[in-house]
Amino acid sequence: MTEHVETERQGTLNKRLEDIGWGLFLMMIGVLWLVPDATVPQGTWVIGAGLIMIGVNAVRHKKGIRVNGFSTSLGVLALAAGLASISGIRLPLFPIVLVAIGAMILLKPFFTRTA
Numbered sequence: 204m205t206e207h208v209e210t211e212r213q214g215t216l217n218k219r220l221e222d223i224g225w226g227l228f229l230m231m232i233g234v235l236w237l238v239p240d241a242t243v244p245q246g247t248w249v250i251g252a253g254l255i256m257i258g259v260n261a262v263r264h265k266k267g268i269r270v271n272g273f274s275t276s277l278g279v280l281a282l283a284a285g286l287a288s289i290s291g292i293r294l295p296l297f298p299i300v301l302v303a304i305g306a307m308i309l310l311k312p313f314f315t316r317t318a
Contacts, residue, residue: 213268220268224259228252246288253282272314276303 231251235243256278260270280296280303287294 213266216266217263217268220259220262224255227255231255244289246285248285249281249288250285253278253280253285257282272307272311276307 228251232248235248235251256274260275260278264270280299284294284296
């Protein structure tokens, strides 16, 4: 019984975290659109999106909720792409995304528990 209540609480908290992440993302995009383009470096929104995804998953981890590997990977990739953009480095994002997705598919069986 206690385990069911704990799982239900984690599900509710996970939903709240997702809502907070989406709210932050939409607010960030809106604020960046309101600020003149010349004021904000090109990769700023990608850095923000990456930090939001990583942050939501860090809170999940801290609260004992299963971390979403896909959004964590996208967050790390977005953060790297944004930092590269600000630094003037052009990354081949599409091939990197394909490699990351392939690696996740290959590694998933090693991290998935079976009954």
